[in-house]
Amino acid sequence: MHVHDDLKRIDDARLPTRFAEFRIEIFESSDAKEHAVIRLGDLLSGDPPLVRIHSECLTGDALFSLRCDCGFQLQAALGAIAHAGRGAVLYLRQEGRGIGLGNKIRAYALQDKGSDTVEANQQLGFPADAREYVVAGQLLRALGLSRIRLMTNNPKKIDAMTRDGIEIVERIPLHSGSNSHNEAYLRDKVDKMGHWPVLA
Numbered sequence: 180m181h182v183h184d185d186l187k188r189i190d191d192a193r194l195p196t197r198f199a200e201f202r203i204e205i206f207e208s209s210d211a212k213e214h215a216v217i218r219l220g221d222l223l224s225g226d227p228p229l230v231r232i233h234s235e236c237l238t239g240d241a242l243f244s245l246r247c248d249c250g251f252q253l254q255a256a257l258g259a260i261a262h263a264g265r266g267a268v269l270y271l272r273q274e275g276r277g278i279g280l281g282n283k284i285r286a287y288a289l290q291d292k293g294s295d296t297v298e299a300n301q302q303l304g305f306p307a308d309a310r311e312y313v314v315a316g317q318l319l320r321a322l323g324l325s326r327i328r329l330m331t332n333n334p335k336k337i338d339a340m341t342r343d344g345i346e347i348v349e350r351i352p353l354h355s356g357s358n359s360h361n362e363a364y365l366r367d368k369v370d371k372m373g374h375w376p377v378l379a
């Protein structure tokens with residue numbers, strides 16, 4: 180097993196999907212969380228590759244929830260990487276913007292009673308966004324990447340990666356999956372959390 184920064188590489192294997200046949204590679208961080216890199220093609224030669232830094236969302240990624248746009252963004256990212264023939268999704272195990280699954284469902288219950296996504300976190304005693312991107316930087320270094328094209332609408336990810344010495348050569352918007360159930364949530368991400376809006 181190789182150690183990169185504070186990461187322990189576990190193993191990698193084939194991951195055939197309906198988009199492409201990826202490799203899935205697992206790294207364990209110092210807090211014992213197991214993060215996944217889903218990658219395709221040669222990341223090191225040619226232009227800086229497409230990368231998605233994705234935060235875990237069990238409800239959206241695996242359970243088809245329409246309350247958020249996570250599953251749609253994940254599919255769009257895998258599709259774009261398949262189309263480009265190369266790239267990687269870093270699947271970070273920070274569910275519920277870092278507060279965990281149980282607390283996210285507590286926050287959903289408060290939202291069912293009228294709070295918005297930011298207020299619900301605050302009512303539970305958490306910051307609006309408790310995520311960190313240290314592991315993303317460690318994963319990129321483990322992959323040998325210092326220049327990437329990042330698929331995101333979240334300026335915090337660009338800032339965090341830039342501070343960590345990763346050059347974002349291009350920012351690719353990822354707007355998909357808007358519907359009547361997540362309309363207010365998507366609006367609050369732009370109005371209250373500083374995300375870039377859909378370009379008109």
Ligand SMILES: Nc1nc2c(ncn2[C@@H]2O[C@H](COP(=O)(O)OP(=O)(O)OP(=O)(O)O)[C@@H](O)[C@H]2O)c(=O)[nH]1
Nearest residue numbers: 234235236247273274275276283286296331332333
């Ligand atoms: N606490 C909390 N977490 C949520 C809620 N809705 C989605 N999430 C979590 O938010 C994370 C995804 O964050 P988003 O803000 O949708 O997107 P982002 O990753 O910041 O930005 P993009 O790169 O543009 O997608 C996942 O970890 C989800 O589980 C919510 O209402 N409350």
Ligand SMILES: [Zn+2]
Nearest residue numbers: 236239247249
């Ligand atoms: Zn989600």
